[in-house]
Amino acid sequence: MDNIKVKSLMFCSSMICIFLGVISCLFGNVAGGGIVIATGLLLILLSQFEIESFKMPGLEAKLRKTIVEAEVALETLRNIAVPISEISISLAARTGRMGTASSHEELYELAMRIKSELTQIKVDNENINIVLHEWFFYTSFDMGRMIIDPFIEKLRERLNELNADLNEWAGGKPITDHIEHDKFIQPIKKATIEIEHARLCMWKKNYRDIPEIIRKCIADCATLSELEKQDFWNEHDDRWEDLIYFVNEGELRRKQVWFETEVY
Structure with a gap:
């Protein structure tokens, strides 16, 4: 299977993970949904790299592009992570008000986890506050x-x-x-x-x-x-x-x- 097909498969899989994660958050499984969304975001990041070869044993993967490509991929991840995180916290904040499983403690933990993860990939505070607006x-x-x-x-x-x-x-x-x-x-x-x-x-x-x-x-x-x-x-x-x-x-x-x- 060539690189294009692999990248396309990874990207499609990532979209499915993100969709299922959002649905999971909607029905109250905030922790599980967050993990599935995070998996989807990771697949998006990996799909931005081209794999030159795998060497056995050791499964050594050589990347064809330079560190510049990594920065481009990271910027793509930032751009996607912000709206997806915003949807997740919005759904959790809203459904938590209708007798579902999202307690005050779960919402707080979700908000802090999203804030921490977005900070690690260098999303600026203004966008983090936009993401957390529904919780605020x-x-x-x-x-x-x-x-x-x-x-x-x-x-x-x-x-x-x-x-x-x-x-x-x-x-x-x-x-x-x-x-x-x-x-x-x-x-x-x-x-x-x-x-x-x-x-x-x-x-x-x-x-x-x-x-x-x-x-x-x-x-x-x-x-x-x-x-x-x-x-x-x-x-x-x-x-x-x-x-x-x-x-x-x-x-x-x-x-x-x-x-x-x-x-x-």
Whole structure:
């Protein structure tokens, strides 16, 4: 079999490995899928070299090209590794949110492994951050939810109190004093709007903006008093520090705590 056929066979095999690896990640087998994708990438790299001969015994392979060819092949590997790695982390981050096997710990290990491998083949930090963007976003989003969800719960408790006050005032009778009735309705409307705003405030935003979005959402809230909001911040200070640290550093501040945390 000549070199062209060998290289074509290796390249086709590599594409099959990468495809099967991505499918494996999609169905939750992140570790296995990562190994299969890595195998595919290795085959792509090897397919860039021409084999002059094999000498028996020892299986000594002589390469016809110079080190320049190796650099060209490595650049090809970089170009292919970035989009493939991006697909892998994106699928793992998304499927991990739908009750599949991708836990916070598995996603972290996958992200760090991809980062390490891309660094070794000298992919620049800008492209590595592009690859890891989905992990950055969904981790920041879930950390933000650990703050915003309890805040929404407080707003709902207050909304229930406001509705109870209205029902007590109305006493099940027809409303005749509409001015007084409006005094009860306005806070209810305001709380309802603030709940909906808080529920959607982080979605499809730049993950780096999530801390400021949360801070502003809580600061602008009129349903809770300033003292109640300060008590809330005191209660969730550790989670807030975790979020700030992750957004700024791209690393987990309290790894084990995050690994043991589930966000639904």
